[in-house]
Amino acid sequence: MRENELLSVENLEVKYFLRRSTVKAVNGVSFTINKGERVGLVGETGAGKTTTALSILRLIPEPPGKITNGTITLNGRNLMETSEKDMRKIRGNDVSMIFQDPMTSLSPVMTVGDQIREVISLHSDMSKAQTIERAKEMLELVGIPGERYGEYPHQFSGGMRQRVLIAISLACNPKLLIADEPTSALDVTIQAQVLELIADLRKKFNMSLLLITHDLGVVAETCDRIMIMYSGRIVESGPVRTVYKNIQHPYTVGLFNSLPRLDIDTDRLEPIKGMMPDPNDLPPGCTFYDRCPYVMERCKQELPVLSEVGEGHFVACFHACNKESSNG
């Protein structure tokens, strides 16, 4: 284990065992997050981003889901061998998570203050009065007046609810914050505010951040490193600057091409053609082959593994690696 490594995920595999089929949601994902590092996880819907994040907290709904392989290490501790009781001490305390939909992620029958207080009293020995004080402080910290402690979620807008959820997740100073598309359910005007709040508070508490998003622009602004996920695998990863300057994987290229650009005068956007393969029935080789413009015979048979093409820049693609080696 390297000195400043906080989280390491190795060869993670998660499957959902349904009645008629088995969804291979995550298929051998490995990555690390260092202390204070900000990592963006990008990929289209169904790529397995949420599943990966939930695995870290061991919160995969089981059944039908199950972590079938892999190890997850947090601060040197193997989470796969940690008891459920000890996992509860980690959740909300060492690792916390902000979910996608603030409208449904708060209990409608509990005051927002009590929902913040709950996590504080779970992980500290404070008296009730102290936890209430602390919950009010957290509300103020995310920009909500402390006197709204006793109000219910239905009295708050979506953006404010997400602030409350941020307050919940930061109340115990976690070492790692996982934000799963924290703004995709919000109004565009609010999105930037919420992201900024997360970025500010992350800096203030010096946390590591795993930011899950669809938005490559957001990653460029808020992250140090990017990982691109496709049908349960990481296909490209590296420092944001390096990757953005020198995109290698055809899927990542496609993602960038489907972004609206102002600097180039094109008539229309170019979405990637085709669809992600059915996670019940993955091809033996590269899962991107039938959408790839550079597909070779080898891609259909053999699974490309991540290999380094530049300083910390990894790509899982035969085409990209060939190109690199022939160039260099």
Added chain:
Amino acid sequence: MLRYIIKRLIYMVVTLLATVVFLFTLMEFVPGDPALVVLGEGATDENIVAIHKELKLDDPYIVRLSRYVGNLVQGDMGNSYKTRQPIAPALFARLPLTMTIAVWGIIFGTIIGLVAGVVSAVKQYSLFDRVLTAISLFGASAPSFWLAMLFVLIFTLKLGWLPATGSYTFKHWILPIATIGLQASASITRMTRSSMLEVIRQDYVRTARAKGQTQFRVVVSHGLRNAFIPILTVIGTNINGYLGGTVLVESVFAIPGLGNYVLDGVKTMDTPVVLNGVVFICFMCTIVTFLVDMAYAFIDPRIKSTYGFGTKKFKRARLAKAIEGGTAG
């Protein structure tokens, strides 16, 4: 909140009044001369005329209706045709027996139903869940008198453990309460299970888990608390059902409760007894419904604040809106 209470109270009074008028009118269609019921076999024509006069049976419908409602409001339910005794005291004397079996039955039914429903939902498709679903389907579809007779057959006649009828010691209460409890628990289990199944998939339950909350607290304080409104409705329906509907259970176990009192009235064509008995049961049902409505508001803050029991800030916002509306209009 006050507005909510007042609204519910008005609703309650209107329902009750409509029920009274409806029932009174219904009794008009009971065939035969009430005087014959009063006098029994050897009635002479003179006696009949005298009774008609005494009971003012020949007044027009509307006069009798108003008189009835007027007396009822003052707590006077009139006399039984058969015994010539006042009905109200007789009803109140029988109330404790019915209440005992209904209330205890509901309490046990609710406890069993909640526990079974929650476990069933949390362990969906497990053996426990399957067995329980089968039992509660059976319990909900078996008629109560049939269940009561089954109990008597097993516990009294076969095993000889418990008495079926007789003076009221603890042992005598067990079978009637068990009958009602089991039946109530069936529908409460079913509703708890389905409501919990919906709730435990909600995002806020996942949020609670992500905080590090224990499984028990996640299920109870986040799950059950949110699942409770539809469950409460079923509990309310059950209470209402058993306030009047213990008739069958009371008659199997020969309990001289409200149900049997009304049943006797039916058998002897004693219309005032039937009318007032049913009105009284309806009255209690409306009170229960009112209490359930209050409980909704207590559980669900959204109902509370719809009726202006929000925080000060919320009230201010509404006031501001009202003023805005006023100036605009």
